[in-house]
Amino acid sequence: MMTNTAMYDVAIIGAGPIGIETAICLKLAGVNVLHFDAHQIVHTLSWWPRNTTFFSTTERLAIAGVPIPNNHQGRTTGEDYTAYLRAVVEQFDLQINTYEPVTSIARLDDGFELETAPWTGARRYRAQRVVMAIGDMQFPNRLNIPGEDLPHVTHYFRDPHDYFRKRLLIVGGKNSAVEAALRCWRGGIRHDLLSQTRL
Secondary structure (H helix, E strand, C coil), X not given: CEXXXXXXXXXXXXXXXXXXXXXXXHHHCCCCEEEECCCCCCHHHHCCCCCCECCCCHHHHCECCECCCCCCCCCCEHHXXXXXXXXXXXXXXXXXXXXXCEXXXXXXXXXXXXXXXXXXXXXXXXXXXXXXXXXXXXXXXXXXXXXXXXXXXXXXXXXXXXXXXXXXXXXXXXXXXXXXXXXXXXXXXXXXXXXXXCC
C-alpha cells in the first residue's frame, strides 16, 4: 500500500456539484484540499436519461458564482449541466482524484486516515478534517417489498427507448415519475398498459 505522509487540511469525498463548490470555496480560502470521487466527476448525472431537464432554473443550479450559459433562458439538461461542471473544474483548476474510491476512514489523534482503492493499488492519506459530499441520488428509495430485486425491475429511469412496446408500471407520483411516464408514452410504450401508482 502506498502511503502519502503529508497532512492535508481537508479531504473531500464526492465530486458532484456540492463537492466541487466546497473544493472551490476552500481553495479560494487557501486551504490545502485533497479531493476524491469513486468515479468520474458528476457521475450520478452520467446515467440520467438523455435530454432530461432539471426542474430548477439555471440560477439555482449555478455554483461558485459562475453562471450557466444558455441562449434560451429555459431549464438546462443533464448533459448541459455536466459540461458546465467540467468547465467550472477547469476554470478553477481543481485537482480531483477520480476513480479513487475511499474504502475506509479512521480517526487519528490529529485528524483522519483515509484508505483508497484506485486502479493502481491501495493508498493511504491523512487529513485534519473530512467532508462527505456524496449526495443521496446514488441510493435508491427501496420499498422492501417482494419482487423488488427481480431482473426486470429497476430503481432508476435510464432511457424511455428501453420500454418501446413494453408494459410498464411506474411507482411514484412526483415530478420525476410524471416526467418518466410522459417520456415513455412519447417513446412508444403500449399505451393501454402504462400504469402509475403512488405508495
